[in-house]
Amino acid sequence: MKPGYKFLRNILFGLLVTGTVVFISLFAAGYVKLSAQNTEACFACHEDPDLTADRNGKKVSMYVNPAAYKKSVHSMAECVDCHTGYNPDELPHSKTPVKVDCKSCHQESLKGIEAGVHKQVNCYDCHTKHDVAPGKEIRVNQTQNCQKCHNTKGIQQYKTSIHAKKNVGCEGCHLGGHSSKKISKNEVAATCGKCHGSHEKNFNNSVHQTVLQSGNQNAPTCTDCHGSHQILTSKMTIESQSCLKCHLDEKLFPGEGRGSAKFVADYKTSVHASIEKGGKEAAGCSDCHGDHMIQDPNNPQASTIRAKMLETCGKCHQQEVEHFKKSQHGTELMKGNFKAPTCASCHGEHNIKSVVSSKEFTKLNQVELCLSCHVDQKLPHKNYKGEEVLISNYKDSYHYRALQEGKLNAATCSDCHGAHEMKKFDDPEAQIYKKNIAKTCGQSDCHTKQLGDYNGSIHEQSLLDKNNPDAPTCNTCHGNHQILKKDESESRIASSKGLVQLCSDCHNSVEMTEKYDLPTGRTESYLESFHGLAVRGGSKVAANCESCHGNHNIRPSTDSLSTISKKNLPETCGKCHPGAVTAFFNTPIHIVKPEEENPWMYWVTNFYIFMIIAVIGGMVLHNVVDFSKKFKKKK
Amino acid sequence: MSSKKQQEKYLRMTLNERIQHFFLLTSFITLVITGFALKFPEALWVRGLFNLFGENAFELRGDVHRIAAVIMVAVSFYHIFYVILSQRGRKFIIDMWFRKQDLTDLNNAFRYYIGKTKVRPKFGRFSYIEKAEYWAVAWGTIVMGATGGVLWFENTFLPVISNSGMDIATAIHYYEAILASLAIFVWHFYFVIYNPDVYPMNKAWFKGYLTREEMEHEHPLELEEIEKEQAKETKKENIRKEDTGKKDIKKKDIKKEEKKPAPEEIKIEKDKKEDKGNNNIPAEEINPKKDAGK
Numbered sequence: 001m002k003p004g005y006k007f008l009r010n011i012l013f014g015l016l017v018t019g020t021v022v023f024i025s026l027f028a029a030g031y032v033k034l035s036a037q038n039t040e041a042c043f044a045c046h047e048d049p050d051l052t053a054d055r056n057g058k059k060v061s062m063y064v065n066p067a068a069y070k071k072s073v074h075s076m077a078e079c080v081d082c083h084t085g086y087n088p089d090e091l092p093h094s095k096t097p098v099k100v101d102c103k104s105c106h107q108e109s110l111k112g113i114e115a116g117v118h119k120q121v122n123c124y125d126c127h128t129k130h131d132v133a134p135g136k137e138i139r140v141n142q143t144q145n146c147q148k149c150h151n152t153k154g155i156q157q158y159k160t161s162i163h164a165k166k167n168v169g170c171e172g173c174h175l176g177g178h179s180s181k182k183i184s185k186n187e188v189a190a191t192c193g194k195c196h197g198s199h200e201k202n203f204n205n206s207v208h209q210t211v212l213q214s215g216n217q218n219a220p221t222c223t224d225c226h227g228s229h230q231i232l233t234s235k236m237t238i239e240s241q242s243c244l245k246c247h248l249d250e251k252l253f254p255g256e257g258r259g260s261a262k263f264v265a266d267y268k269t270s271v272h273a274s275i276e277k278g279g280k281e282a283a284g285c286s287d288c289h290g291d292h293m294i295q296d297p298n299n300p301q302a303s304t305i306r307a308k309m310l311e312t313c314g315k316c317h318q319q320e321v322e323h324f325k326k327s328q329h330g331t332e333l334m335k336g337n338f339k340a341p342t343c344a345s346c347h348g349e350h351n352i353k354s355v356v357s358s359k360e361f362t363k364l365n366q367v368e369l370c371l372s373c374h375v376d377q378k379l380p381h382k383n384y385k386g387e388e389v390l391i392s393n394y395k396d397s398y399h400y401r402a403l404q405e406g407k408l409n410a411a412t413c414s415d416c417h418g419a420h421e422m423k424k425f426d427d428p429e430a431q432i433y434k435k436n437i438a439k440t441c442g443q444s445d446c447h448t449k450q451l452g453d454y455n456g457s458i459h460e461q462s463l464l465d466k467n468n469p470d471a472p473t474c475n476t477c478h479g480n481h482q483i484l485k486k487d488e489s490e491s492r493i494a495s496s497k498g499l500v501q502l503c504s505d506c507h508n509s510v511e512m513t514e515k516y517d518l519p520t521g522r523t524e525s526y527l528e529s530f531h532g533l534a535v536r537g538g539s540k541v542a543a544n545c546e547s548c549h550g551n552h553n554i555r556p557s558t559d560s561l562s563t564i565s566k567k568n569l570p571e572t573c574g575k576c577h578p579g580a581v582t583a584f585f586n587t588p589i590h591i592v593k594p595e596e597e598n599p600w601m602y603w604v605t606n607f608y609i610f611m612i613i614a615v616i617g618g619m620v621l622h623n624v625v626d627f628s629k630k631f632k633k634k635k
Numbered sequence: 636m637s638s639k640k641q642q643e644k645y646l647r648m649t650l651n652e653r654i655q656h657f658f659l660l661t662s663f664i665t666l667v668i669t670g671f672a673l674k675f676p677e678a679l680w681v682r683g684l685f686n687l688f689g690e691n692a693f694e695l696r697g698d699v700h701r702i703a704a705v706i707m708v709a710v711s712f713y714h715i716f717y718v719i720l721s722q723r724g725r726k727f728i729i730d731m732w733f734r735k736q737d738l739t740d741l742n743n744a745f746r747y748y749i750g751k752t753k754v755r756p757k758f759g760r761f762s763y764i765e766k767a768e769y770w771a772v773a774w775g776t777i778v779m780g781a782t783g784g785v786l787w788f789e790n791t792f793l794p795v796i797s798n799s800g801m802d803i804a805t806a807i808h809y810y811e812a813i814l815a816s817l818a819i820f821v822w823h824f825y826f827v828i829y830n831p832d833v834y835p836m837n838k839a840w841f842k843g844y845l846t847r848e849e850m851e852h853e854h855p856l857e858l859e860e861i862e863k864e865q866a867k868e869t870k871k872e873n874i875r876k877e878d879t880g881k882k883d884i885k886k887k888d889i890k891k892e893e894k895k896p897a898p899e900e901i902k903i904e905k906d907k908k909e910d911k912g913n914n915n916i917p918a919e920e921i922n923p924k925k926d927a928g929k
Contacts, residue, residue, distance in 0.1 A: 583793040
């Protein structure tokens with residue numbers, strides 16, 4: 001110690017003694033007798049910050065900040081109210097210091113704490129010793145107080161949690177104050193529910209809660225997914241850390257069936273997991289299964305049950321679902337037809353793959369998918385005539401074989417029927433509604449040229465403009481599923497004979513010709529013409545219907561664009577008969593009433609018939625009598 | 636009549652004529668078959684035929700039809716030249732021309748058939764039956780050749796006669812075909828095949844001759860004429876050589892008649908010997924006399 005300091009201390013000590021003497025002499029006379037247990041008196045010594053005492057060999061500060069004390073709720077109390085059993089005249093005041101017993105005053109409020117988790121905690125650990133703040137103030141800062149002790153890493157994560165940001169303190173969950181408590185697993189939901197009531201309600205209806213209540217402690221409650229103090233809110237984090245943590249665990253979910261860990265594992269390679277949308281997976285567990293009210297997949301209320309799947313998938317795939325609902329599949333599904341497919345029937349469940357890039361949805365695999373239901377016998381389809389249509393015939397079609405050869409623009413089921421839009425042929429919005437078929441076949445990348453030819457043809461006009469339901473469109477001639485190339489021998493239109501028969505189905509039908517006032521005698525007159533005779537005889541080059549009338553672009557002869565208009569006829573005939581280019585055509589090609597259409601031919605024919613009857617008849621008569629005469633004579 | 640005499644041979648068709656006939660008949664039958672095969676493609680016989688010739692039978696049919704047509708037309712032209720340029724041809728066409736007698740014969744024939752008379756009309760070298768046949772063929776060949784040519788070269792004719800003309804040509808070609816075929820089958824085949832007098836067949840079309848018996852029955856007037864000529868010849872010779880008393884050679888049933896080839900313009904010959912047909916041929920080639928109706 002420096003000599004200056006000693007000197008200063010001596011001076012101060014002198015002043016203190018002098019002051020004390022003056023102070024005592026001033027008040028001793030007629031004021032209050034100075035009590036030995038007066039707080040003032042205590043502070044006389046204890047306001048010295050340097051005041052220390054030995055406590056079990058340790059030097060302990062005996063300093064009490066008078067200002068803080070005066071502000072505290074205990075400013076009304078005397079020191080001795082708490083510190084009992086001290087003799088101020090002795091130093092130390094007590095040989096066996098007595099612990100402050102708060103209960104002596106705070107009997108009521110301490111009852112709670114004795115039953116709680118903080119039973120062993122000293123009051124002053126929270127309330128401090130002399131500057132005891134009012135309860136209100138403590139409550140405000142309670143969280144910091146708690147963290148003084150509860151400073152493990154897990155609990156410290158609270159500081160960055162949403163609860164911290166939103167000023168939800170420890171007491172929000174743990175009650176705080178004297179009734180602070182631990183929260184058991186079974187109480188978690190109720191605790192969170194104080195604020196998150198609707199979620200609690202949902203959770204209470206969930207399969208997780210049901211399992212939990214059945215006693216399986218593996219079942220999750222709020223904190224198992226969200227964490228207890230850090231409180232996860234990110235969907236992606238929750239799913240990867242929480243849902244999958246359990247549901248990929250083969251011990252918890254053994255086997256290979258639905259619900260097994262393996263079943264769920266497919267999700268990881270699905271398009272939902274692999275495509276990122278705004279930094280998140282396209283769809284996570286909760287997007288389909290729901291979050292708090294997650295249900296057993298067999299529960300009728302489950303978001304993944306057949307009936308609700310449209311709603312669930314439709315949250316993201318709105319347009320597709322809207323189309324699907326109007327489709328035949330969708331209508332049947334909503335009617336409750338248990339055979340009708342829903343989203344998962346085609347797309348799968350966890351293993352949902354991109355339609356564009358996955359193997360599962362290549363055009364070829366799609367065929368198998370559709371045929372898995374639409375096979376003959378199992379799900380027979382009837383056409384508009386009520387005849388059963390063999391859908392598996394598609395596999396004989398050129399469309400299918402082209403796909404197999406790697407020509408990927410060939411049509412598969414959905415190209416004609418639509419995928420989600422699939423409707424029955426009798427629905428006017430169906431792609432395969434008779435009036436829409438040409439558009440469907442002629443869609444871009446497909447048969448656009450043929451569509452162009454067909455548009456404006458008499459067949460197209462009767463169908464669309466005159467609403468003639470029997471007028472042919474693409475499939476009338478080409479067939480439905482088993483569409484073949486024209487030059488394939490099994491095709492109906494491969495041979496001239498087949499083609500003539502095809503056209504004759506309508507143009508030689510009494511019913512059709514009468515109903516629609518079609519010109520009659522086309523087939524007969526053709527079949528008796530040289531062209532027809534040659535075709536009947538097997539000629540491969542003789543003209544058939546198509547050679548003159550065209551195919552997709554068939555128009556009536558009165559149409560100047562028609563191949564058989566008077567103007568174009570020389571050119572049309574000239575394809576085979578170069579001499580015809582300069583010829584003129586003064587009688588119809590199909591002679592039905594020769595007496596009007598070609599009277600010369602008519603009279604020549606009749607002349608010959610007469611001649612044949614007369615001449616040959618005469619010869620027969622002559623020979624018969626000759627024979628009988630000679631025969632008799634011979635005998 | 637001795638059977639020997641009855642077997643004496645009389646030239647009916649020279650080899651040249653038989654060859655003409657052969658080409659005509661083969662081309663005709665071919666045309667009938669290949670033609671009706673077009674018109675009745677579903678007929679069983681057509682189907683069978685087409686199956687026989689495989690995939691391109693229809694095209695083959697057309698080619699064969701045209702080849703046969705060319706042959707027939709060629710034979711026809713040859714025949715025209717033959718008829719104009721050769722002596723026998725000119726005689727042939729004169730004999731073939733219609734006469735009033737033909738109508739009388741036809742009338743008498745019917746009278747005979749219905750029993751009004753017991754006498755069968757006697758025919759010369761060509762009866763009305765053969766004349767009808769021949770001219771029918773001539774007519775038919777012209778008509779079929781013309782219409783067939785139009786149909787064959789449709790590119791040439793279409794601009795000329797238009798499609799209505801083509802249709803008429805087609806109709807004529809078809810009905811004429813029926814008429815011609817029936818004429819052959821009903822008329823010609825009856826008289827040369829089914830006719831009880833010649834059944835099973837009149838073999839003149841390949842042997843070239845008729846027997847005396849056949850001549851007596853079918854062409855008695857011609858026989859008379861031939862024998863008249865022969866008699867004349869014989870008489871001349873006899874006068875010249877022997878100056879003997881006259882012999883009457885009028886009757887045809889004269890027994891030992893020498894049929895000396897005494898061709899006026901034609902040299903016929905066939906000794907009465909019963910030589911085989913072989914002998915005929917060289918003689919005929921030089922100057923055939925008889926002709927089978929066609």
